[in-house]
Amino acid sequence: MEHPTPRPADLPLPGGTRAGGGVRVHPLRTAEMKAMPDFYARPAGPGPLAIIRGMGLHRPRSQWFWVPIPAFLIEHPQAGPILIDTGMHEQVATDVGAALGRLAKIAFTIDMRPEWAVPAQLRERGIDPAGIALIVMTHLHYDHASGLSQFPRATVVVDEREWAAARRGRITDGYLPHLFPATQEWRTLPGDADEVDLLGDGTIRLLSTPGHTPGHRSVALRLDDGTDMLLTGDAAYAQRTIDEDLLPVLTWRDGPYRASLNRVRDWIAAHPGAPVVTGHDAATWPALAPVYPVR
Ligand SMILES: [Zn+2]
Numbered sequence: 001m002e003h004p005t006p007r008p009a010d011l012p013l014p015g016g017t018r019a020g021g022g023v024r025v026h027p028l029r030t031a032e033m034k035a036m037p038d039f040y041a042r043p044a045g046p047g048p049l050a051i052i053r054g055m056g057l058h059r060p061r062s063q064w065f066w067v068p069i070p071a072f073l074i075e076h077p078q079a080g081p082i083l084i085d086t087g088m089h090e091q092v093a094t095d096v097g098a099a100l101g102r103l104a105k106i107a108f109t110i111d112m113r114p115e116w117a118v119p120a121q122l123r124e125r126g127i128d129p130a131g132i133a134l135i136v137m138t139h140l141h142y143d144h145a146s147g148l149s150q151f152p153r154a155t156v157v158v159d160e161r162e163w164a165a166a167r168r169g170r171i172t173d174g175y176l177p178h179l180f181p182a183t184q185e186w187r188t189l190p191g192d193a194d195e196v197d198l199l200g201d202g203t204i205r206l207l208s209t210p211g212h213t214p215g216h217r218s219v220a221l222r223l224d225d226g227t228d229m230l231l232t233g234d235a236a237y238a239q240r241t242i243d244e245d246l247l248p249v250l251t252w253r254d255g256p257y258r259a260s261l262n263r264v265r266d267w268i269a270a271h272p273g274a275p276v277v278t279g280h281d282a283a284t285w286p287a288l289a290p291v292y293p294v295r
Pocket of ligand 1: 140174212234
């Protein structure tokens, strides 16, 4: 399997606005997936046992529930349309095994229609998928990276710690390295950069929030009405995670996860009223606006 050979990103990337503009954000639900009963909140008790209980393998499938698999379209006034994550590939709608592999087909229960995939949702908004030049990855888990190959001409940006973990990652860690197309240009962000101002204009700021994975980043955005918005990615699966300080059933490391969740909470405290979209929130997703800022 041939992999991309990422190079360090030359920051800031071109396309930043000098006029102090902002972006518009379209949350896109690409698929839904059945999550284990304690997906959002690990049962109490000692570590490994609590995780095994939380996996819910002994619980009936009826107790599993659907969660959204999102991606985000960012419309930037000069850099053009940008994606944050890619969600599920359209092929997942018809053949999970071909899209994600035989093991995934057994392990995952996914609901998807081809028209939920990002390319179809872009076309619906009058945007040519081939015009996507830049994709920012919060992290490289399969449910975020599955759609990458639909954009062969895009440059993919990811934290260097995430790439190091994912390039040899295994399905048990949430990684499927065959999803990373060698045809794409990949650029890495320095893992020690606490915050990266991607275009140098403050519109897209990538905050280091490791813990869910080694190189996870959340995305703080300046909208075109001058207000702010936060995409937590999987630093918080749900609004409940933030409100109730929940530790999900699975993390890469609990310590960094908790520190990153505190960082998310600090950001929210510093930006009262700003919209916050979490990673896989079944409860809040239906109430999201189709586009931010809301007019
Ligand atoms: Zn993830």
